[in-house]
């Protein structure tokens with residue numbers, strides 16, 4: 001498997017005067033890997049197990065280690081599975097087994113009536129109005145980050161991936177627990193990072209569906225980190241419950257909203273366990289995904305001077321007399337950079353579903369129990385769906401061109417009833433943070449560093465993203 005090194009990246013020409021940057025990605029395999037190759041790839045970097053056919057064919061059905069699998073990159077077929085016949089599909093055991101030990105039965109992993117009840121109760125948490133109310137807290141976190149970088153000074157070396165994890169955790173702390181953590185906030189960040197590092201690689205025991213009681217090394221390693229993390233969350237919920245019960249005004253953050261959430265059909269609140277599972281879910285599903293979206297955006301901007309200068313001009317003008325939270329509507333190209341970054345490097349690179357009953361998609365039979373895979377990483381670079389699929393071209397997301405993108409060809413946040421509940425939260429956050437970073441700094445990739453995308457639950461730059469800081 002070869003990775004195109006960034007220093008020698010290919011270039012493509014969209015218009016005669018415009019050379020587009022083609023960022024690094026694993027070269028697809030000519031042939032499907034054998035069993036050993038697949039397992040090695042699944043553990044080391046699942047991005048390296050896709051074949052050329054996946055990027056060229058709309059639908060590929062086959063039998064492999066995971067039984068019968070149908071990979072869908074046809075927008076109409078995807079709409080069928082995620083929307084029209086969504087009730088016939090559930091999140092499959094592989095995805096649940098990999099995520100559930102950490103995320104409990106929160107919204108991401110719950111199924112059936114339990115999921116429907118939770119989703120109804122939580123609909124009010126992420127409305128556009130509510131997300132807009134969180135935007136100033138996002139801006140404060142972004143300003144704090146840039147101030148800290150300015151103190152480090154011109155020419156210092158930053159691991160932008162680690163910095164983005166820090167700022168997205170800061171945003172979650174400010175929007176979930178406004179009153180902050182009793183302990184050192186960085187301690188929580190370290191615990192979460194250790195936890196995701198430990199459960200990150202897919203355990204071969206999970207691929208084969210071996211019983212839960214067999215110990216998985218990754219999970220054993222994750223256990224102390226998880227326990228410590230849960231203790232902190234317990235403490236925060238208990239303190240907030242006391243405050244709410246005391247009748248004193250409680251902050252309007254996600255924790256209070258979760259404690260107040262009611263199923264509109266029954267009036268029932270979320271149980272104690274559900275509140276906790278969803279706090280953990282918001283942190284787990286929301287911090288590293290958004291951090292990766294930001295890291296890739298900053299990396300891509302650092303490689304394309306033309307786009308960077310245009311984003312700088314947009315940001316300078318928009319933020320001259322308004323906060324980033326107020327100026328969101330004017331940060332159009334900044335937002336398009338984020339959209340393009342999560343097209344090329346979707347933080348959640350694949351989704352899978354198991355068919356509950358038999359189904360048919362065109363000529364393809366989907367037998368009950370078989371697996372259907374939708375991989376945004378493949379879909380977003382599919383040769384039949386995109387013009388210059390591997391090139392960085394944020395302008396494709398600007399008004400005028402954006403309308404021609406099929407809703408089901410672009411799925412960084414999924415689609416249908418199980419679409420990401422945090423999508424607009426995350427896009428608002430990423431746009432604000434990117435705008436503040438561009439306003440205050442100019443970041444260049446550390447010379448000689450090869451960027452390599454790797455999938456470890458989320459899609460991130462392997463070994464971090466070392467960059468040099470220049471101040472603006």
Ligand code: HEM
Nearest residue numbers: 107108282285286289290347348351413414418420422426
């Ligand atoms: C760039 C950032 C993010 C990306 C790329 C992302 C991606 C996704 C995707 C693809 C799904 C659907 C999975 C499937 O259908 O199998 C999903 C679901 C979900 N996401 Fe996100 N997400 C992001 C940020 C967030 C944030 C910030 C939060 C919460 C604060 C969040 C919470 C959730 C939850 C709870 C679900 C499950 C929804 C359900 O099943 O009803 N995500 N996300």
